[in-house]
Amino acid sequence: MPTETHHRICPICEAGCGLIVTTDGSEVKQVRANPDDLFSEGYICPKGVSLKELHDDPDRLRTPLIKRNGKHEVAAWDEAFTEIEKRLPPILKDNGPLSSAIYIGNPTAHNFELGLGLGPLGMALQSPNIFSAGSVDQIPKQFACGLMYGTWLSIPVPDIDRSDYIVMLGANPIVSNGSLWMVPNFRGRLKRMQARGGRMVVIDPRRTETAEAADNHHFIKPGTDAFFLMGVLNVLFAENLTDTAYIRPHLKDFEKIEPLTHTFVPETVAPICGIDANTIRDIARDLAITKRAAIYGRMGTTTQKHGALTSWLLEIANIAAGNLDVEGGSMFAKAPAFADNAVGRPGIGKGETVYKYASRVRGIPEVMNNLPVACLAEEIETPGDGQIRTLITLGGNPVLSIPNGDRLAEAFEQLDFMVSLDIYLNETTRHADVILPGTSPFEKSHYDYYLSPMATRNVARLSSPLFPSDRPTEWQVLLQLSAIAGGHGVLGDNALAAMEDQIVFAQISSLTADEHSSIAGRDPQEIFTSLEAEGGAERLTEVALRTGAYGDAFGTKPDGLTYASVAESPNSVDLGPLTPRLPECLRTPSGKIECAPHEIITGIDQLEDHLNAATSNKLMLFGRRQVRSNNSWLHNLPVLAKGPYRCTLMLHPEDAAELGIGNQEHATITSNRGRLEVQVEITETVMKGTVCLPHGWGHDHEGTDLSIAAGRPGVNMNLLADDTLLEPLTGTAVLNGIPVEVAPARTH
Numbered sequence: 006m007p008t009e010t011h012h013r014i015c016p017i018c019e020a021g022c023g024l025i026v027t028t029d030g031s032e033v034k035q036v037r038a039n040p041d042d043l044f045s046e047g048y049i050c051p052k053g054v055s056l057k058e059l060h061d062d063p064d065r066l067r068t069p070l071i072k073r074n075g076k077h078e079v080a081a082w083d084e085a086f087t088e089i090e091k092r093l094p095p096i097l098k099d100n101g102p103l104s105s106a107i108y109i110g111n112p113t114a115h116n117f118e119l120g121l122g123l124g125p126l127g128m129a130l131q132s133p134n135i136f137s138a139g140s141v142d143q144i145p146k147q148f149a150c151g152l153m154y155g156t157w158l159s160i161p162v163p164d165i166d167r168s169d170y171i172v173m174l175g176a177n178p179i180v181s182n183g184s185l186w187m188v189p190n191f192r193g194r195l196k197r198m199q200a201r202g203g204r205m206v207v208i209d210p211r212r213t214e215t216a217e218a219a220d221n222h223h224f225i226k227p228g229t230d231a232f233f234l235m236g237v238l239n240v241l242f243a244e245n246l247t248d249t250a251y252i253r254p255h256l257k258d259f260e261k262i263e264p265l266t267h268t269f270v271p272e273t274v275a276p277i278c279g280i281d282a283n284t285i286r287d288i289a290r291d292l293a294i295t296k297r298a299a300i301y302g303r304m305g306t307t308t309q310k311h312g313a314l315t316s317w318l319l320e321i322a323n324i325a326a327g328n329l330d331v332e333g334g335s336m337f338a339k340a341p342a343f344a345d346n347a348v349g350r351p352g353i354g355k356g357e358t359v360y361k362y363a364s365r366v367r368g369i370p371e372v373m374n375n376l377p378v379a380c381l382a383e384e385i386e387t388p389g390d391g392q393i394r395t396l397i398t399l400g401g402n403p404v405l406s407i408p409n410g411d412r413l414a415e416a417f418e419q420l421d422f423m424v425s426l427d428i429y430l431n432e433t434t435r436h437a438d439v440i441l442p443g444t445s446p447f448e449k450s451h452y453d454y455y456l457s458p459m460a461t462r463n464v465a466r467l468s469s470p471l472f473p474s475d476r477p478t479e480w481q482v483l484l485q486l487s488a489i490a491g492g493h494g495v496l497g498d499n500a501l502a503a504m505e506d507q508i509v510f511a512q513i514s515s516l517t518a519d520e521h522s523s524i525a526g527r528d529p530q531e532i533f534t535s536l537e538a539e540g541g542a543e544r545l546t547e548v549a550l551r552t553g554a555y556g557d558a559f560g561t562k563p564d565g566l567t568y569a570s571v572a573e574s575p576n577s578v579d580l581g582p583l584t585p586r587l588p589e590c591l592r593t594p595s596g597k598i599e600c601a602p603h604e605i606i607t608g609i610d611q612l613e614d615h616l617n618a619a620t621s622n623k624l625m626l627f628g629r630r631q632v633r634s635n636n637s638w639l640h641n642l643p644v645l646a647k648g649p650y651r652c653t654l655m656l657h658p659e660d661a662a663e664l665g666i667g668n669q670e671h672a673t674i675t676s677n678r679g680r681l682e683v684q685v686e687i688t689e690t691v692m693k694g695t696v697c698l699p700h701g702w703g704h705d706h707e708g709t710d711l712s713i714a715a716g717r718p719g720v721n722m723n724l725l726a727d728d729t730l731l732e733p734l735t736g737t738a739v740l741n742g743i744p745v746e747v748a749p750a751r752t753h
């Protein structure tokens with residue numbers, strides 16, 4: 006067979022790197038960077054290279070599994086669907102929609118089949134019990150941005166390619182490759198910024214890989230960023246450094262902010278956050294004086310005590326310093342598809358609302374139609390009306406990803422029925438009665454449907470499947486599940502195709518009926534028959550692209566993007582640098598930026614309470630990510646699993662001396678929830694008074710099939726996280742800033 010080369014997009018993380026995949030017949034020979042990709046600039050990380058091993062991994066599921074007498078057995082697809090049809094609908098019928106739940110895992114954000122298929126499944130189940138990895142991740146930032154700018158994905162990102170000064174809190178893009186910010190080749194982009202005289206400051210309880218590459222680093226006590234940011238705002242107002250004239254017509258309630266900052270003078274917040282008052286002043290001044298500057302925060306700022314306030318304060322700091330929506334500042338991308346802020350009526354909209362309903366047991370309100378996943382176990386355990394009896398997981402491993410996962414694992418055993426759509430038999434899916442395997446990344450199309458609105462440059466790119474698959478696509482699996490849950494039984498091929506057509510047609514019809522759409526008033530049938538793409542998710546993407554901000558509007562804008570024009574552009578379609586978008590990108594009912602949403606302002610008391618609380622002398626645990634890992638998975642690929650043991654507890658030398666623990670010795674770490682035995686790594690890179698463990702480890706559960714990962718299981722740091730400790734405005738779990746005690750382990 007001749008060797009062939011193909012251009013593809015890596016679906017693993019938010020960077021979306023362009024890849025070149027070499028194949029020989031049905032075999033993947035090599036995966037390397039596409040040096041000509043206009044967006045990722047020839048960057049690739051080890052996980053991209055590992056896609057070959059992922060594709061080849063013998064442990065990756067290729068057939069459905071059905072659990073019989075406690076053991077998972079290989080099953081045919083029709084057998085698996087029949088089993089689901091036999092068991093799921095009767096439970097739904099007897100107990101109503103409240104008895105069902107869905108857990109949506111992280112890969113859903115990188116897999117448009119899962120993401121787009123969720124709609125029909127949600128409609129069929131009609132359950133408010135939607136849980137996702139979002140509530141152990143980014144929801145606080147989407148909460149703040151959604152309320153301020155009007156859509157959940159209106160999230161501005163630093164315009165690093167033109168910026169001269171970036172302050173970064175709680176993010177480590179050199180390792181993570183960016184989050185709520187598509188920024189491939191971060192290191193290269195940072196170097197270019199530094200070469201033109203720009204500077205980056207990192208604020209983090211660990212001197213991270215990003216901090217090493219940056220110009221300055223300041224340690225911060227976990228969970229105290231809101232104080233630092235209040236200090237910055239205090240200085241901006243007190244020294245008259247705010248620069249909002251250009252943006253003023255688009256701001257609502259900005260005048261309400263200044264009085265809120267009065268208490269938080271740098272000298273007051275310095276001892277709380279651990280950053281001295283002069284540094285806070287300098288950073289505030291630099292943010293204001295530098296023409297092209299931005300402040301950005303992620304994971305470490307969202308999954309902590311004041312995650313929502315911190316996310317809001319970051320936006321306010323950009324607004325106050327005159328850095329929002331300006332070149333080199335914090336800017337809104339204009340995504341080519343699936344961007345609610347780039348289509349429809351410009352400048353005004355319905356906005357986003359929160360707290361529409363609450364969880365049954367603890368009464369924690371929804372945000373983004375999500376209930377906090379830290380509530381999932383109790384919703385399964387607690388008897389009464391609305392007790393969850395069935396669960397569908399989509400590409401998620403909450404047993405390792407959420408606080409108190411052992412409790413969740415036990416709760417799963419109490420379910421009447423559980424289905425997992427996943428590619429491994431792992432810590433979560435081992436509890437499922439039926440596991441339905443997704444395809445390999447090379448067997449499906451890819452479009453970054455969720456992340457493009459946060460790209461650092463406007464770009465359109467599509468990948469087609471490299472190999473045909475004789476298995477149903479994940480989109481088709483979700484339609485089948487919807488049909489079964491909706492009481493229609495298992496659909497044959499024709500019925501499934503008809504359902505798919507119906508969904509695509511309905512989408513087109515809603516656009517032709519929308520006066521603000523680029524195909525308003527057109528004949529939906531004419532548009533439907535002209536579609537080029539095959540497959541449901543692909544056709545929905547085609548509709549979104551062609552009616553999107555750069556689309557051909559199905560013929561009326563002949564120079565616009567079509568599905569084929571994007572799919573056939575091996576190096577991406579570059580749509581240019583970010584451009585100022587205010588007020589056009591706003592979708593709030595007021596048509597302005599809501600600077601002081603009451604859901605957020607009511608939370609300010611938290612900070613006063615925190616100021617007055619006694620300081621704890623416990624060590625504070627926080628997390629870290631690692632280049633050769635992605636949350637709880639990819640630990641089964643040899644190329645990533647090799648190398649030194651990585652699941653170590655980082656401990657500052659002075660704390661280690663006080664505790665009498667030597668490097669590489671074992672220690673116990675105890676929280677109010679659990680105790681782990683860990684290997685210690687003594688390092689000055691963590692702030693004194695803090696300790697750091699990676700998450701996603703703990704592959705020592707019976708009944709999984711992860712032969713390589715099980716060889717070096719590591720420990721699950723989330724067993725130390727408290728499932729009752731939630732960020733008060735969004736219910737997001739506190740994963741950073743967990744009080745712990747560390748002691749030498751008796752056994753070695």
Ligand SMILES: Nc1nc2c(c(=O)[nH]1)N[C@H]1C(S)=C(S)[C@@H](COP(=O)(O)OP(=O)(O)OC[C@H]3O[C@@H](n4cnc5c(=O)[nH]c(N)nc54)[C@H](O)[C@@H]3O)O[C@H]1N2
Nearest residue numbers: 110111138142400401402403406426427443628636637700
């Ligand atoms: N302590 C602590 N905990 C954390 C974090 C932290 O920083 N610290 N981070 C949090 C964050 S940001 C996140 S996003 C969550 C992640 O939480 P989860 O999404 O629950 O966990 P993942 O480890 O991403 O699990 C991904 C699952 O999807 C499966 N999978 C992979 N690819 C596919 C596919 O193409 N199709 C299907 N169907 N399945 C697939 C994998 O086998 C795996 O089971 O963890 C959170 N937990």
Ligand SMILES: Nc1nc2c(c(=O)[nH]1)N[C@H]1C(S)=C(S)[C@@H](COP(=O)(O)OP(=O)(O)OC[C@H]3O[C@@H](n4cnc5c(=O)[nH]c(N)nc54)[C@H](O)[C@@H]3O)O[C@H]1N2
Nearest residue numbers: 175176177181184227228303304305631632634635636741
């Ligand atoms: N290699 C790799 N890449 C990944 C992932 C992975 O697991 N491995 N996961 C992907 C996912 S799902 C996500 S969401 C993104 C996340 O991407 P990032 O947001 O960049 O997340 P992290 O790398 O976890 O960086 C969080 C930083 O916050 C710091 N921190 C902890 N607590 C605090 C605090 O209170 N204040 C401040 N200022 N800092 C704090 C931590 O030390 C850490 O350096 O990464 C994605 N990319």
Ligand code: SF4
Nearest residue numbers: 015018021022050053
């Ligand atoms: S950074 Fe790595 S995992 Fe992320 S998209 Fe690029 S190659 Fe894939």
Ligand SMILES: [Mo]
Nearest residue numbers: 111138142143
């Ligand atoms: Mo995440």
